[in-house]
Structure formats: structure tokens, C-alpha cells
Amino acid sequence: MEYKSRSASISKVFQYFQPSQQESAQTLSESNLIDTLRTDFYSSIRTQLSENHPASIEELQNLIQNLYAFWFSYKDYVGKDPTIQLEHVQQCFWSLCRRHLPLDQIRKPLFAYLKKILSLWSENESNSYLGLEDFFHLCERLRQLGLASELKETFALSLKDHVQTLLYERYGSQWDYGVYQEAAEWIRSELTLLVEHVSFLSTASVHSQLDQLVSKLLGRLRSDSIFDIVLEYPRSSGAIEDLRLAARQPEQRQYLVERFMSTCEKSILRPSKDTSSILVFYVSTIRCFLALDPPGVLLDKAVKPIRTFLNERDDTSKSLVYLLFSKSKNGLSSELAKIPASNVDAASDRNDYLKWMPDPIDAAPDFRKPTDKDIIASLISIFKSKETLIKELQLLLADRLLQITDYNYDHESKNIGFLKYRFGESTLQMCNVMLEDIRKSKSIDEFIHGRKDVSPVFHATILSxxxxxxxxxxxxxxxxxxxxxxxxxxxxxxxxxxxxxxxxxxxxxxxxxxxxxxxxxxxxxxxxxxxxxxxxxxxxxxxxxxxxxxxxxxxxxxxxxxxxxxxxxxxxxxxxxxxxxxRETQQEAAIVDTVIEDEPASAVQSQAEVAGSEMRVYWSFVVGMLTNLGSLELERIHNMLTMFIPPPNGYNRTQNELREFLALMVKEDKLEFTGGAYKLK
Structure with a gap:
């Protein structure tokens, strides 16, 4: 028998075995050439693996087929020699495959192939095994070559991608009822047999893994749509139920909150959005997240940027008061009618300490567990002081009462009654007087018309x-x-x-x-x-x-x-x-005159208008300063007004109020503002 150098390929080495495998193996053993053969085999395999870079599934299948043939040729020739540790050789061969195969390049065609197989499996409902013989052979050979872990890893990735597509196509916009259990059972029925064949796991283990995959992917699917889910709530209550069941892990909950906050920043927390729509969205957020997470941990995190944004807007208090009185579908009259928990008999809560539970593990350090589901209290807590809110409440009430033509103020009276639970009786004394004026006006009007001295179509509201x-x-x-x-x-x-x-x-x-x-x-x-x-x-x-x-x-x-x-x-x-x-007839010709109808003006002056009117008493002093001293900065004007205007009309305004007044004067073309200083025009 001749033996060639170690550089010879293993296929050529096998040509020198004669006349039988057993006799050849014995000859090699007696000649102390087994280790030489083994080393040459390893070197040949290493060389062939390094030179192969499969770019398609066909090339990959050819490579796996060649490796399979190499191994079994070697095994058949030398496996009968009791002195050869075949298991050790096999382990070394597997190590060579994992080390020298271009696994990154293999995974790409394998991933594409497995996705195709999964689609074929799902499409052939009557006979899922149809056309999959090559796939089963490939799986078996990969396992025999020690590449089972790579097969499982790539299959897991393709399975995740496939299940994600299935869930999106079937349940992506299905929000009106929960689909978590239905989706889990459907994916089980679709893929259990195939996963069992690839993973060699029991049915129970496969079901457990598929359930975990559905939970993770459905949670991600719903989390990616959380902004729209909040917008559509309560019509999207089914999606919230899915999130409650699927998004249980801390990382899933964190992703949900981050996704929501990110979308809010891009979509609604923008200067172009009106404050009322942001408040309506905030209310929907409260309802939605409390349904998802009753302890309120997720809500506490999710609404922080919304609360900060609303707190920085000048018209938030005005918009909130409008919503409190509004009867529209977005109004808060129904929420206002709910008596806050702090006003309910505390006897029912005296044993609450027996129900105490620690804060969830993902709660923020400043988390405060909500004592109730009071949306109005949450809205009011946006403001550092209630004074601004109460002033806007008085303005809105006055405006609404002045628009009443039949002395029917029941809606306004009920809302003020509910607000007394929030702010107290004394705080709303001015509102009580306005309501009483309407009641007295009706009585006086009935008296006057009873005398029949005035036209029956003429009525008046008498104000204190x-x-x-x-x-x-x-x-x-x-x-x-x-x-x-x-x-x-x-x-x-x-x-x-x-x-x-x-x-x-x-x-x-x-x-x-x-x-x-x-x-x-x-x-x-x-x-x-x-x-x-x-x-x-x-x-x-x-x-x-x-x-x-x-x-x-x-x-x-x-x-x-x-x-x-x-x-x-x-x-x-x-x-x-x-x-x-x-214009007697609509067909009558007219000269085109572009007209934009003004918004109906309120009969009540806003806080900004009141402040502007009150600040005008200082205008003559400002004119005198700027005439004598020229351009002045805001701080100096403020300090000089404080110093030189004596009682009883002493200057007691803030610098911000003065800035707003001077900006109004600039708008009225009475001042110029350049280089950080004001001067007369």
C-alpha cells in the first residue's frame, strides 16, 4: 500500500485502500499511519471549508452534501478499527465545521430558504409535508455534521420573522377584541409539527416556546401601535387587553412606554397642535393606561412629557375649563360628575392596610400610587397653582351665562356644584353670585312681563x-x-x-x-x-x-x-x-370682496386683555423714561417703575407682565425693540 503526502485530498487517500475496508484499516493501524491519516483528513476538510463561500441555497446544499460524503467515506473505511476513537474524530470533525465554515455567509441563504419553507408549510394546509423532502434531508445532514445549533438558531430567527408577518397580516388592525389566546392557538396549530421536526423537542416544549414567541411578538406589534390605540380608545380596548396579557416583562413594558413617548413627541407635542386636542389625548391616555396597568406605573411614566408640555402652555387652563363644561363627546362633564374619592365616606377604606402591596419593580423613584381613577384630579394637578384655573373658570362661566336666552342655567349650576368638591365652597363664591344673578333675573323678568308694560320678546339679564x-x-x-x-x-x-x-x-x-x-x-x-x-x-x-x-x-x-x-x-x-x-337674490351679481368672518367675540375680557388694560396706566411713565433716557432694557424699565411710581397706584407688576405689555406696544407700533432694548418710534 502506498500513502501520499498530507496535502492530498481525502478523496484521493481513499483510493489506496485495498482490498477491503477492514484489511486496509488493519494495515494502517499496523503501520502506525492512523494518526497520519487523521491529520491529513483534518487538513483536507479545513482547506475545503475555507475555500467554500455559498451564496445560494443550492450551493449550500452542495457543500453540505460534500461534507456529508467526506465524513461517511472516512467513517466507512476506518470506523471498524477498534483502535480508532471514532467519537473523538467525529467531535473534531464537528469542531472543524463550526470553526472553518463561513457561518455568517451560510446563515443568509439558509435564513432565506427557511422562510420559504415556512411559507410553503403554511400554504399547504391539506398536506404540509408536500415538497419538503429536500428540507428534511438537509436538516438531518446538518445535524449529522454537528451543525444542529446553527440550524436551530437560524430556524428560530426565520420562525420569528414568519410568525411576526402572520400576526401582522391577521391581527394588525384587529383592536376591538382581544386576540391573544386565539393567536396562540392558531400559531400552535400552524407550526407545531414543523418545529418538532427541526428542534426534536416534545410537543409540550414546542407549545411553550411558540406561546412565548406569540406573547413577545404580539406585545411588540401592539406596542408599535400604542399611540393610535390610545387615540381610538375605548374602541381599541381589545388591543389593550392583548398588551395586558403579552407585555408583562420589564423590558417589554419599558419598550411600550418609550415607543409611546417617542410617538407623542413627533405627533402631538408640537406647537402646531391646539391645546384642547392635547388635553383630550391626555384624558384618553389616562383611561387607556389605567386599563392596561391598574397600579399606574406605566401611566406615571408615559404622561410626564404630556404634563410638562401642557404646563408650559399659556392657554391650558382656558382649554381645560372649556372641556369641563362641554357637552360634546370629548367633553368632561361626565367625569366631572364623579364625586372624588376624598369626599366619599372613608369607612369603606378603613381596612385598606390589609390590601397593601409594594410598588411594582419597574416603578420610578418618584412614583405615587393613585388613590383612585380620578381623571379630573389628574388634570387639575398639572397646574402648580389653582388660582389661574379658577380665574379661567370664572371667565368661562360668565361668558356662558351671558349667552343664555331662556334663564336655563341648570348645566352650569350642576358643574359648579361638582367643582365645589374640588376647590371648596368659598373659592367659588364669585361663581355662586353669578348663578344667583341669573336666577334673580328670571324672577324680575317674570314680574316685569306680568305687568305687560314691555314687549313680550324683550328680556334682560341683571348683573351684580x-x-x-x-x-x-x-x-x-x-x-x-x-x-x-x-x-x-x-x-x-x-x-x-x-x-x-x-x-x-x-x-x-x-x-x-x-x-x-x-x-x-x-x-x-x-x-x-x-x-x-x-x-x-x-x-x-x-x-x-x-x-x-x-x-x-x-x-x-x-x-x-x-x-x-x-x-x-x-x-x-x-x-x-x-x-x-x-342682496335681494342669491343670483344677484356682486363685486368680489374677500371676507373672512371673525370668530364670535367673547363678552368677557380674557386675563391677558385685563392685564393689558391695567398696565396701560403706566404707559405715560414709560413714554417719559424713553423720551428722556433713550433706549432702555426691560430690567431697567421695571426697576425705575418700581422706584418712581408712588402709592396709591404703586407699580407692583412682575417683569414678565411688563414684557408682555411692552410687546403689545411694539405690536401697536408705538415702540421698537432692537438689540434687547426698547425705544419710542
């Missing part, structure tokens, strides 16, 4: 002036017929109230009008100013803007807004420059 916020008062010349009714009403009131007098706020109120034109009739609710303006066209078919302003005894700018209202409703039309006429 010092208990109401500052109102927007804008006098104008009232039509003679209306003035007569006002005088009659005032006279009857004087008789009822021991000669007390009424002072009318002429621009406040509502007038119900029926406008009859040639081809249509309009029923509109308008302001007294708008009603007076349109009544001028009873005397003349056309009217100049300046003439209308003179007749109303108001500025041209104010009258132009009244005219714009009627142009918008196609009652008036622009005839020529600053001349308007009645």
Missing part, C-alpha cells in the same frame, strides 16, 4: 357688577324703538327694586332676527350691534361704510366687522368702494 369679570363694553347708538323698550324695562325694574337704576351694556346680548328677502328667508341669532347695523338698510338700500359708522357712533373698523358678518351670510354685498347694499 362687582362680582362679574371685566366685560367688553362698547357703546353705540341704539334704534329709537329699542331704546323705548329699554326705558320701559328700566322703569319697571325701578318700581320693583325701590328706585334702583339699570345701566345697560348695549353691545351684550342676543337678538333673534328673521330676514326676509326676495328669494329666501333667514333666521339668525346676532348681536345687538349686528342687528342695529342691518336695520339701517331699512331706510336706505345702499350705505357707505363711513355713514354707517356715524349712524352707529362707532369706529369704522368696528362697523366693518359688522358688515362683514352680513356679507358672509349673503345679506349685504359690496356695490362699489366702501358702499354696501342689500
Amino acid at each position: 357688577r362687582i362680582f362679574w369679570p371685566n366685560l367688553v363694553v362698547r357703546p353705540f347708538r341704539v334704534p329709537k324703538a329699542i331704546q323705548e323698550e329699554l326705558n320701559k324695562y328700566a322703569a319697571s325694574f325701578s318700581k320693583k327694586k325701590n328706585k334702583r337704576e339699570l345701566v345697560y351694556l348695549q353691545n351684550l346680548g342676543t337678538v333673534e332676527l328673521e330676514i326676509t328677502l326676495e328669494d329666501r328667508t333667514l333666521d339668525l341669532s346676532v348681536t345687538p350691534e349686528q342687528a342695529t347695523l342691518i336695520s339701517l338698510f331699512e331706510e336706505s338700500l345702499t350705505l357707505r361704510l363711513e355713514d354707517a359708522a356715524e349712524k352707529l357712533d362707532q369706529s369704522v373698523d368696528i362697523v366693518k366687522k359688522h358688515i362683514n358678518f352680513w356679507v358672509h351670510h349673503q345679506v349685504l354685498t359690496l356695490v362699489k368702494d366702501d358702499v354696501y347694499g342689500v
